[in-house]
Amino acid sequence: MGNRGNAAWLLLLSLKVFGMKKGDPDAPTDLKCYQSVPSNIVNCSWSTREPPDADTTHVLYYKSLKFHPGNPPKRGAVGKQNWLLIEKGNMQQGDNYSVWVETNRSTAGIATSAKLNFSLDEIVKPPPPDLEPVEFESSVATVRWTNPQWSESLHHQALTCALRYKMSKDHSWTYLSEEHVEQAGHDLEDLKPFTSYEVQVQCIPDTRKGFWSEWSSSQTFVTPEAAPLGQVDVWQKVGVSEKGVPSRFLLWKVPDPEAARGIILDYKVVFQDRDKNITTTVCLCCHAALPLSANYAWVSARNSVKSSLPANLSLEQADLPGPEEVEVMALPGLGPRVMWKPSASSRWLQPEEYVVEWREEISSNPAGQLLNWTRSPRGNSSALLRGDFRAKVPYLVCVYAVYAHGSSASVPVRAYFKEGAPTAAPQALQERSISPTASLISWEEIPLGDRNGHITRYTLYLGHPTLRNAKANRTIAVGAAKRSYSLSDLMPGTSYQLCMTGSTSAGEGVPSPVHHFRTPDSHWWTFMAAILFLGFLLFLAFLVVLVNYRWVLDFCRKILPPWCWEKIPDPGHSGVTQRIHEHSAAPGMDALSQCLAKFPEEIDIVEIKEPAPEQTMPLAPVEISGYEKRFMPTLEELERLA
DSSP: OHHHHHHHHHHHHHHHHTTOOTTOOOOOEEEEEEEETTTOOEEEEEEOOOOTTOOEEEEEEEEETTTOOSSOOEEEOOTTOOEEEEOGGGSOTTOEEEEEEEEEETTTEEEEOOOEEEEGGGSEEOOOOEEOOOEEETTEEEEOEEOTTOOGGGTOOOEEEEEEEEETTOSSOEEEOGGGSOSSOEEEOSOOTTOEEEEEEEEEETTSOSOOOOOOOOEEEEOOOOOOOSOOOEEEEEEEOTTSOEEEEEEEOOOOHHHHOSOOOEEEEEEEETTOOEEEEEEOTTEEEEOTTEEEEEEEEEOSSOBOOOEEEEOSBOSSOOOEEEEEEEETTTEEEEEEEOOOSTTOOOOSEEEEEEEESSOSSGGGGOOEEEEEETTOSEEEOOSOOOTTOOEEEEEEEEETTEEEEOOOEEEOSSOOOOSSOOEEEEEEEEETTEEEEEEEOOOHHHHOSOOOEEEEEEEOSSOOSTTTSEEEEEETTOSEEEEOSOOTTOEEEEEEEEEETTEEOOOOOOEEEEOOOHHHHHHHHHHHHHHHHHHHHHHHHHHTHHHHHHHHHHHSOHHHHOOOOOGGGOHHHHHHHHHHHHHHHHHHHHHHHHOTTTOOOOOOOOOOOSSOOOOOOOOOOHHHHTTSOOHHHHHHHO
């Protein structure tokens, strides 16, 4: 304890000896002065750490070290100002001066900065130079500058300058010190073609005594064009036109500025059909219609210097399996990531590369129907898609394995970058009674444009207007793949209310209109069941009779009276009787018809009754017709009688 007390006493003693106490102002730091040209005014500035609400004044003192005046001149700063100007008329060129700043706080005392000694020739700050337009010779840019306000005729020292430059889109500069800069002008090499650059220059007296000037205003220039680099990214789109006719389009992307190295004027498209015929055409960006017979295509881009190397694409469909198990995972802030696996088929071959294409599945905007694609190396099994993806919009994604002689596609999958709750309910909600206690509920899918995501489940809400028990009021979750559901444990002859919603990973959607239905009464169901059972029995009896016809017939002969089953001929249906009547009546009727035809008005018809003739006309030979054969005993019946 004694040692700690001694240390505290020594600290208080030192504070008292050196005049330091709580609230003393901090002395100004970083004092510097420079003489600007051509105004020749000396500008002095400093830094302080005073709080914003401190009542502090700053006074600048300066005196010549040659004459040593008794009371040095001083300048007071206004308010919180931390700089002051001294006119050159108050100083002599060639003299040495000493400058310092005092900080005075009304409640804390005075603090003095360290003194700064200098000569006017040592604090000169030249004005920034003026840059001339940049000139080009081949791919070299020449930068020149002048400083009309600084010259040796005005007794100014020679200047040396530094330079910095950058691409206009960048933020960081490339700095070239004065040792590496030619003072009459400097040549910039290794610049990128057809690229916008900015350049600035600053100078300092050649003696390195003084200050660097401010950076000059930026001089902006664009380097000349050069031949395009690389190849055009080309792909194809096969589909059906608005008229239902199959179509094929060749698509390509605009080269990025670093690859174009100039303004692309047009594109040369060459394609070959199956008969080896070559067709060449020149197109603007960025598609061309091709005939369905085309099987190979080349595309090259041209600027004012040269054309790029042609990019080639086989338009054939390869007879090989495509990638499988395509999945899409949305990564917030990055984009969708597409993953796939090679086909498990024995015919699978390693492709040269993969192409992942995507487009909006439904869109009223023509731009939304444009096909986008990206390429992935042959060893990859995933790709991150870059683009302007819209939330709650379905996209179709397909992965192609690209070979030298064609490509093979995977099954397209639907994907969402960001899901939302459905804005519509399941459609066409219907109910069909199965029994007094069960009903079958069916519905149609939510329209694709209103789903806003992948449907994960449907929810059925069953309710009763008055009852509040668990059976009458239920909430039922149904799988997304189902389109019907059987409600059981219903009460017969009861009215129910039913509505339905769909859900995505973002939440539950809006409900459907309320559907009312009533279960049938139980006695009607019993009556219908009895009728159906009776009909079933009759049908079963018919089948038994049909299968055992002879046994049933014998059984009926044993139990039924003979008149029910014996074969009794009917003379009215006998063919023999009909022939006898026709033979006897035909002659008389013919004679009577002739007389009536000759004397229709003179003949009186008298009824004559004659006795029956004793001798009858011989009967015509009896012919047995098919009708009589029906009543003759069969061979089996004769054998049974024998």
